[in-house]
Amino acid sequence: MAKFQLKVNGKPLQVEADPSTPLLWVLRDHLNLVGTKFGCGVGACGACTVHLNGRAMRSCQLPVSAVGTQAVTTIEGIVGTEKEMHPVQKAWLELDVAQCGYCQTGQIMSAVALLKSNPNPTEAEIESAMTGNICRCGTYLRIKAAIQQAAKSSKK
Amino acid sequence: MKNANNNQSRRSFLKVTSLTGGGMMIGFSWFANLIPNEAIAAATDKMDWVELTGFIKITPDNQVKIFNPNPEFGTNVMTSLPMMVNEELEADWSKVIVEMGDYDTPRFKSQFTGGSRAMAMAWKPLRTAGATARLLLMQAASNEWGVPMSELTVFKGVVMHKASNKSANYGALATAASKLPKPEKVELKKNADFTLLGTPQKNKVGKEIVGGESLFTLDYKMEGMLIAMVIHPPAFGMQLKSFDATEALKMPGIKAVFDFQVYKDGYAKAGFDTRAFNKLIAVVGNSTWEVMNARKKVVAQWEPIQDTKEMVMARGGKREEIIPAGLESTENHLRLMHEMQKKPTRVARKDGDPETAFKNATKVLERTYTAPFLAHNPMEPISCVAHITDEKAFFVAPIQIPEMMKQNIVSNLDIKPEQIEMKLARMGGGFGRRAYGHYIVEAGHISKRVKAPVKLIYTREDDLTNGIYRPTYIMTYKAAIDKDNNVTAIHVIGGGIPESPLHENRFPAGVFDNYLAESWDMPSNITIGAYRAPRSNFNASAEQSFLDELAETVGKDPLDFRIEMLKKAKANPVGKNNDYNADRFIAVLELLKEKSNWGSTASKNAKRGVSAYFCHASYAAHVVDVTMKNGQPYVEKVVTAMDCGFVVNPEGAKNMVEGAVVDGIGNALYGELILEKGATVQKNLNNYRIIRHREAPKKIDVHFVQNNIDPTGLGEPPFPPVFAAVANALYKATGKRLYNQPYLKELGKV
Numbered sequence: 001m002a003k004f005q006l007k008v009n010g011k012p013l014q015v016e017a018d019p020s021t022p023l024l025w026v027l028r029d030h031l032n033l034v035g036t037k038f039g040c041g042v043g044a045c046g047a048c049t050v051h052l053n054g055r056a057m058r059s060c061q062l063p064v065s066a067v068g069t070q071a072v073t074t075i076e077g078i079v080g081t082e083k084e085m086h087p088v089q090k091a092w093l094e095l096d097v098a099q100c101g102y103c104q105t106g107q108i109m110s111a112v113a114l115l116k117s118n119p120n121p122t123e124a125e126i127e128s129a130m131t132g133n134i135c136r137c138g139t140y141l142r143i144k145a146a147i148q149q150a151a152k153s154s155k156k
Numbered sequence: 157m158k159n160a161n162n163n164q165s166r167r168s169f170l171k172v173t174s175l176t177g178g179g180m181m182i183g184f185s186w187f188a189n190l191i192p193n194e195a196i197a198a199a200t201d202k203m204d205w206v207e208l209t210g211f212i213k214i215t216p217d218n219q220v221k222i223f224n225p226n227p228e229f230g231t232n233v234m235t236s237l238p239m240m241v242n243e244e245l246e247a248d249w250s251k252v253i254v255e256m257g258d259y260d261t262p263r264f265k266s267q268f269t270g271g272s273r274a275m276a277m278a279w280k281p282l283r284t285a286g287a288t289a290r291l292l293l294m295q296a297a298s299n300e301w302g303v304p305m306s307e308l309t310v311f312k313g314v315v316m317h318k319a320s321n322k323s324a325n326y327g328a329l330a331t332a333a334s335k336l337p338k339p340e341k342v343e344l345k346k347n348a349d350f351t352l353l354g355t356p357q358k359n360k361v362g363k364e365i366v367g368g369e370s371l372f373t374l375d376y377k378m379e380g381m382l383i384a385m386v387i388h389p390p391a392f393g394m395q396l397k398s399f400d401a402t403e404a405l406k407m408p409g410i411k412a413v414f415d416f417q418v419y420k421d422g423y424a425k426a427g428f429d430t431r432a433f434n435k436l437i438a439v440v441g442n443s444t445w446e447v448m449n450a451r452k453k454v455v456a457q458w459e460p461i462q463d464t465k466e467m468v469m470a471r472g473g474k475r476e477e478i479i480p481a482g483l484e485s486t487e488n489h490l491r492l493m494h495e496m497q498k499k500p501t502r503v504a505r506k507d508g509d510p511e512t513a514f515k516n517a518t519k520v521l522e523r524t525y526t527a528p529f530l531a532h533n534p535m536e537p538i539s540c541v542a543h544i545t546d547e548k549a550f551f552v553a554p555i556q557i558p559e560m561m562k563q564n565i566v567s568n569l570d571i572k573p574e575q576i577e578m579k580l581a582r583m584g585g586g587f588g589r590r591a592y593g594h595y596i597v598e599a600g601h602i603s604k605r606v607k608a609p610v611k612l613i614y615t616r617e618d619d620l621t622n623g624i625y626r627p628t629y630i631m632t633y634k635a636a637i638d639k640d641n642n643v644t645a646i647h648v649i650g651g652g653i654p655e656s657p658l659h660e661n662r663f664p665a666g667v668f669d670n671y672l673a674e675s676w677d678m679p680s681n682i683t684i685g686a687y688r689a690p691r692s693n694f695n696a697s698a699e700q701s702f703l704d705e706l707a708e709t710v711g712k713d714p715l716d717f718r719i720e721m722l723k724k725a726k727a728n729p730v731g732k733n734n735d736y737n738a739d740r741f742i743a744v745l746e747l748l749k750e751k752s753n754w755g756s757t758a759s760k761n762a763k764r765g766v767s768a769y770f771c772h773a774s775y776a777a778h779v780v781d782v783t784m785k786n787g788q789p790y791v792e793k794v795v796t797a798m799d800c801g802f803v804v805n806p807e808g809a810k811n812m813v814e815g816a817v818v819d820g821i822g823n824a825l826y827g828e829l830i831l832e833k834g835a836t837v838q839k840n841l842n843n844y845r846i847i848r849h850r851e852a853p854k855k856i857d858v859h860f861v862q863n864n865i866d867p868t869g870l871g872e873p874p875f876p877p878v879f880a881a882v883a884n885a886l887y888k889a890t891g892k893r894l895y896n897q898p899y900l901k902e903l904g905k906v
Contacts, residue, residue, distance in 0.1 A: 101230070
C-alpha cells in the first residue's frame with residue numbers, strides 16, 4: 001500500500017492503494033467514480049477510457065503509480081459548464097445513441113479526446129480513433145453520426 | 157419477494173456515495189432516481205407516493221412515476237413499456253419519471269426479457285393499467301366536483317371540466333383516486349387515436365447513461381460490501397480436486413478463500429439453471445484489484461470428470477441427464493457433426509413422398525452448412541450483489557427473467573420465497589447470457605459464508621472460459637429439381653452439439669409437396685444456452701444461403717424466387733403446422749424490393765445479397781451491399797424491411813434493428829469460439845473478435861411495414877437473416893459460395 005496524490009476532474013485527491021492497482025479500479029473502488037467501466041481488463045474494448053492530460057487512455061492498463069501529476073478526467077468530469085452537458089453528450093442524446101449503455105461513457109471519452117485534437121475529423125479518422133471502443137449492441141452508426149454532429153455544433 | 161423498500165436502500169447508497177465521493181457527481185441515479193440531482197431525490201423520499209394499479213405512483217405535488225416491469229438490457233423497455241402505460245394514463249410524458257420495478261412478478265404479472273416477447277406480453281396489460289388509473293383519477297374529480305364523468309376531459313395530467321371551468325392535476329386527485337374501487341370495465345384507445353405510441357421517443361434513461369451514473373450491478377455499493385471472485389476449472393470436462401490457499405490468504409485485503417458447491421446434489425435443474433461448473437473456489441476481499449491478485453496465488457489441482465448424472469426438470473417432470481466425460485474440441489465436433497449427418501436420424505416432419513421425388517430428380521443440389529460456438533460477451537461482465545441474512549436475501553441482479561431463478565435460489569440457498577428481495581439492475585447487454593442466473597446463487601453462497609454483503613465479479617476471461625455459449629451446428633439442405641427446373645422436393649437434416657437447430661415447420665416447409673426434415677443432437681459437457689434468436693440464428697443462415705444458391709441453379713432471381721415460393725405456400729399450403737404467415741412474409745419482401753431498388757441496373761451491378769426470415773413472431777428481410785476495403789470484403793450498406801406489427805417507438809425500434817444488423821455482420825464474418833482440449837482458445841476480447849467501428853456499415857436503412865397488428869418483438873428477428881444476406885453478397889463479390897462460419901475465415905481473409 002502506498003499513498004498517491006491524484007488530480008481527478010480538477011480536484012486534488014489522495015488515495016491509498018497498491019502501486020500496481022490500475023487507475024480503473026482506483027476510480028471505481030476507491031473514488032466511487034463508476035462511470036468508467038470495466039469491460040475486458042486488457043485494453044481491448046475501450047469501456048474504461050479516461051483522459052490523461054486530455055488524451056484518451058485505457059485506465060485498466062495504467063497503474064496508479066504511473067499517473068503522477070497528470071490530470072485525470074473521467075466521464076463525471078467532462079460537463080461543459082455548470083449546468084450544461086458536454087456537446088458530445090448532447091449529441092449522444094439527440095441521436096438517441098445508446099442501447100444497453102454500458103460502453104457509451106468510454107465511447108464518449110474517446111470521442112471528446114478525438115474532437116479536442118481534431119475538431120473536424122473525416123469519417124475515416126473517426127473510425128480509426130474509435131475502433132478501440134467496442135459496442136456489443138452495435139450502435140456504431142449512431143456514435144459516428146453523433147461525433148459528426150458534435151463537431152458541427154462546436155463550429156457554430 | 158415483497159416490494160422492496162426503495163428508500164432505505166437508496167439512502168444507504170447515498171451515504172456510501174457521500175463518504176467516498178470526491179469526484180464530480182453530476183447526478184445521482186439508482187433505479188428510483190431518474191431524477192436530476194440528489195436534492196430532489198432526497199425530497200421525493202419524503203413524499204407520499206400514491207400507488208395506482210401497481211404500475212403508477214403519483215405524489216400530491218404531481219410527480220408521476222411509471223414503473224417498467226421488465227429487466228432492461230438495451231432493448232429500450234425502460235422507454236417503450238412506460239409509453240404504453242402513459243398512452244392511456246395521459247400524464248405529461250416529458251415529466252413522467254420512469255423507474256425500474258423490483259422483482260415482484262405477482263404485482264407486475266410479467267417480468268420477462270427474452271424471446272422478443274416484451275411488447276406482445278405488455279401490450280394490453282400495461283395500457284389497461286394506464287387506462288384504469290386515468291379512470292380512477294377522473295372518477296375522483298367527478299366525485300369532488302359533482303359532475304358526470306362524461307363531461308370531463310384529460311390533457312397532460314390535468315382533469316378538466318369545461319362547463320364549470322374546474323381543473324385539477326393528477327397529484328391533487330391521486331389520494332382520493334387510490335381509495336376508489338377499480339372500474340370493472342376499461343376501454344382502450346384505438347390505434348388511430350394514439351398520441352404517444354407510434355411516435356419517436358428518446359430513451360428515458362439517456363441522460364443517466366451519457367453521464368456515467370450508477371446504473372449497473374457492477375456500480376452498486378453497500379456499506380461493508382466485500383468483493384468476491386470465483387475460480388473455475390481450466391477446461392470443460394475437469395473438476396476441482398483440491399486447493400491450497402495459504403499464499404492467497406496472506407495477500408493484502410483478503411478475507412476468505414473457500415470452495416463451495418453451487419447446486420445441491422440431486423437438485424433438478426430447470427431450463428435457466430444452466431451453469432458450467434458446480435464446484436468453485438471463492439476469493440473474497442476488500443477491493444477488486446486485491447481479489448484479482450490473490451486469486452492468482454491460489455494453487456488448485458484439477459481432475460477429469462467421469463460421466464456425471466444430473467437431474468433436470470423437463471416437461472413431464474424430472475429426468476436424468478448424463479454429462480459426458482472428456483476434453484472436447486472444435487476439430488472433433490466438426491468431424492462428429494459431419495459423421496452424424498450421414499447416419500439415420502429422427503424424422504421431424506414429412507410431407508408427400510420425398511424419396512420418390514429425389515429418385516426421379518434430374519438434378520439434386522446438396523449443400524452443408526456449419527457454424528461454431530459463440531460467446532455472448534455482453535459488455536458488462538457477469539456480476540451480482542448479494543446480502544443474505546437470517547431475515548432476508550437481498551440481491552442486486554442483472555437477470556432477464558427473475559421469476560425463473562426463484563426455485564433455484566430457494567432450493568440451493570435454503571431461503572424462503574418471501575425472504576427474497578431483488579433489485580433488477582440495468583444490464584450492460586445480455587443477448588441471452590443473463591437468462592442463466594447461476595451467478596445469483598453463487599453470490600448468495602458467498603455472502604452466506606462470509607456473513608456480509610458481497611459483489612461477485614466475473615472478469616471477461618471468467619465469462620468467456622466458464623460460459624454459456626451458442627451451440628455449434630450443422631445443416632444439410634438438399635433439393636430435387638426436375639427437367640423443367642422445378643423444385644420437386646426439399647430435404648433438410650439439422651443437428652448440433654448439444655442441441656439441434658432445426659425448426660421443421662419454418663419456411664420453406666409448406667411450399668413443396670414433398671418435404672422431409674430430420675434432426676439429431678449429441679450430448680456434450682460444454683454448457684449452452686439461448687443466444688439472440690436461438691437456433692434461428694443458424695437456421696436462417698443455412699436455409700437462406702441454400703435458397704439463394706437454389707434460385708441460381710434454377711435460373712431465377714433470388715428475391716423473386718422467395719416471393720414465388722411464398723405465393724405458392726399461400727395459395728396451396730402443404731401440411732398443417734406451417735408457422736409463418738405467407739401474406740406478411742410476402743409484404744416484407746415486396747417492401748424490401750421497393751426500398752432497395754432491387755432489380756434496377758445499379759442493383760444488378762452491385763455485389764448484393766438478400767435474405768429473409770421469420771422468427772419470434774416478426775418478419776425481417778435484408779439486402780446487403782458488399783465492397784472491398786483495405787483488401788477485405790466490407791458490408792457497406794444494408795436495407796432492411798421489417799414487420800413487427802405496430803411500431804411502439806419508431807426511434808428505439810430503428811436503433812434496435814441497426815444493432816441487430818451490425819451484430820449479425822460481425823458474427824457472420826468473425827464470430828467464433830474455438831475449443832481445444834476442453835478449453836476455449838479465445839479468452840478475452842483481444843482474440844475473441846467482435847465487430848468494431850470501422851467494420852460497421854456506413855448506412856443501414858430500416859423500413860417498417862405499417863400495420864395495426866399488435867406489436868411483436870424486435871430484439872431478435874432482424875438478427876438471423878443477416879448472416880445469409882452477407883454470405884450471398886460475398887458470393888457476388890468473390891465468386892465463392894460460403895458454407896462455414898465465420899465467413900472471413902472460409903474466405904481465407906483472417
